[in-house]
Amino acid sequence: MNKTIKSPEDIDWEYFWEEKLKSQENTFKKDWNKEAPHFAKRVKQDEYMENLFNKMRIDSELTAIDLGCGEGSITIPLSKLVKNVTAVDSSEKMLEILEEKINKENIENITIINETIEDVSIEKVKKHDIVLASRSFNGIVPIIEAIKKINEIANKYVYITLFGPNNWKFERDFYKSIGKNNDHFAPYYYLFNILVSMGINPNVENLEIQKKRSYESVHDAMENGKWNLDSFNEDEKIKLRSYLKKNLIINEDGRLEHPDDKADWVLIWWKKE
Ligand SMILES: C[S@@+](CC[C@H](N)C(=O)[O-])C[C@H]1O[C@@H](n2cnc3c(N)ncnc32)[C@H](O)[C@@H]1O
Numbered sequence: 185m186n187k188t189i190k191s192p193e194d195i196d197w198e199y200f201w202e203e204k205l206k207s208q209e210n211t212f213k214k215d216w217n218k219e220a221p222h223f224a225k226r227v228k229q230d231e232y233m234e235n236l237f238n239k240m241r242i243d244s245e246l247t248a249i250d251l252g253c254g255e256g257s258i259t260i261p262l263s264k265l266v267k268n269v270t271a272v273d274s275s276e277k278m279l280e281i282l283e284e285k286i287n288k289e290n291i292e293n294i295t296i297i298n299e300t301i302e303d304v305s306i307e308k309v310k311k312h313d314i315v316l317a318s319r320s321f322n323g324i325v326p327i328i329e330a331i332k333k334i335n336e337i338a339n340k341y342v343y344i345t346l347f348g349p350n351n352w353k354f355e356r357d358f359y360k361s362i363g364k365n366n367d368h369f370a371p372y373y374y375l376f377n378i379l380v381s382m383g384i385n386p387n388v389e390n391l392e393i394q395k396k397r398s399y400e401s402v403h404d405a406m407e408n409g410k411w412n413l414d415s416f417n418e419d420e421k422i423k424l425r426s427y428l429k430k431n432l433i434i435n436e437d438g439r440l441e442h443p444d445d446k447a448d449w450v451l452i453w454w455k456k457e
Pocket of ligand 1: 258
């Protein structure tokens with residue numbers, strides 16, 4: 185990008201969004217098939233879903249599509265509040281777990297599609313009243329093309345959640361202390377600016393999650409915190425153990441926690457004209 189910037193409108197936010205992702209080392213790319221069995225346990229701890237649903241305009245007459253649905257932490261409760269849900273994800277393992285849950289609960293209004301968000305098309309999925317991409321949009325490229333498509337799929341509302349400024353703060357501080365950078369996702373306001381450049385004026389709200397993650401022990405915090413342990417060498421594992429030992433404090437339930445160790449999500453949403 186060599187263009188001279190004469191006004192804020194000249195900034196190519198899509199370029200910067202994609203540059204950030206390109207800087208992502210392989211070690212920060214998630215293998216969602218591998219994550220699948222542990223994911224539900226990790227996300228169940230806080231008020232994310234409750235706060236998200238409180239901000240969404242949900243109605244039992246509306247149809248929804250859940251892009252990057254994972255193992256259904258949001259899809260299944262959402263299916264009880266709307267007419268039906270199309271659940272899309274690129275991870276077979278996540279979808280296997282979702283299918284098991286659907287069968288166990290005899291849910292009849294969820295359709296599963298194994299597809300990437302980038303490759304979803306209106307011909308394949310048809311239009312839906314609500315488009316939701318919950319915790320699945322931070323890594324999407326090409327971003328403008330994906331937004332055009334999901335905007336076309338939506339009849340009424342589009343909801344996207346992205347990392348907030350304090351998400352991963354506890355992790356970021358550790359990485360900094362060992363000289364590693366884990367800042368490989370574009371901040372939420374890049375997407376805001378991309379949308380504005382496309383003529384979409386979205387609402388931006390923080391989901392204001394208060395509940396901190398908590399652990400039984402330092403071992404539990406290593407195994408079940410948001411650490412990509414496979415990418416750590418032995419020395420880094422030792423440093424992580426001592427970082428956790430030094431920083432985690434005992435809460436009133438006798439579990440270990442840290443004030444910065446909680447999720448921070450921003451909801452970007454708009455109503456179709
Ligand atoms: C953090 S989980 C979120 C799951 C669920 N939406 C929630 O909020 O609990 C991210 C999910 O998005 C899926 N995902 C990530 N990138 C994707 C893409 N480009 N296309 C389709 N699914 C994707 C992953 O497989 C994973 O299941």
